[in-house]
Structure formats: C-alpha cells, structure tokens
Amino acid sequence: KPEAGAIRCEVVRESSSVRLTIADDGHGLDIQALRLKAVQQGLYEDDQVHAAPDDEICSLIFRDNFSTQEDVGELAGRGVGLAAVRDETRALAGEVVVRSVPGRGSAFVFTLPLASQVDGGSQA
Numbered sequence: 001k002p003e004a005g006a007i008r009c010e011v012v013r014e015s016s017s018v019r020l021t022i023a024d025d026g027h028g029l030d031i032q033a034l035r036l037k038a039v040q041q042g043l044y045e046d047d048q049v050h051a052a053p054d055d056e057i058c059s060l061i062f063r064d065n066f067s068t069q070e071d072v073g074e075l076a077g078r079g080v081g082l083a084a085v086r087d088e089t090r091a092l093a094g095e096v097v098v099r100s101v102p103g104r105g106s107a108f109v110f111t112l113p114l115a116s117q118v119d120g121g122s123q124a
Helices: 031-040 054-062 081-091
Strands: 007-013 017-024 095-101 105-113
Touching: 031 054, 054 081, 054 095, 081 095
Parallel strands: none
Antiparallel strands: 007 017, 017 105, 095 105
8 A cells, every 4th residue: 555545534415314435545444353352351352353344343432431452641541532533423413434444444434414403494
C-alpha cells in the first residue's frame, strides 16, 4: 500500500434521511484482535466468539471501554471515542455502523434523519 492513505467522504440524501459515509483504504479492523478482546472482557465465550459474524464483532468498537490498544494515551486507547460518536449519533435519532474488509479499509456509515424529522417538522 502507498505510504499516504486515502479518505473518501460521501453524502447521499435519501427519502427521509441523509447517509454519510467516511471510508479509508487502510488495513481495516483487526477482527481477530477484536474477537480476542471480546473474550478477555467477558462479552463472549471462546467458542461463541468464533461463530459470531464479523459485522457483529466489528460493532464492538462502539462499546464503552472497549479498545484493542494496549497503550492508553490522552487521545487514544481508552475506548470512549467511538462510544461517544455512537451516543451522539443516537441523540440525533440516527445510527452508525462500521464495515471493514481486512487489507482494504473501513467505512463508517451514518444515517441521520433530515433536520425536519428531528425538530418535529418545523422549518427555520
């Protein structure tokens, strides 16, 4: 892969919502590391975690205090960043999902209601 990565941002208006996709062309999520951490934190039994679909395992990154980072710093590894993103997205009556393909990259897909849906239909 080239030293510099690419980030793509796409916004699509749907009938009653807006879909925002932010994607990269990086290595993707380390699904095996996520599975290991899920067992370590008691979220899955060892035999269950391998049967769980990859998208279910990837969604664990949105949990509070969930991180595969061993080194915790001021800006990373604490397991609160993506949990906060999920919570704020839900506060807007939206949802966020992550899709990841090992070796090809990850995409965060936000689906948010149009402003008129959130504020009860009033237009400013």
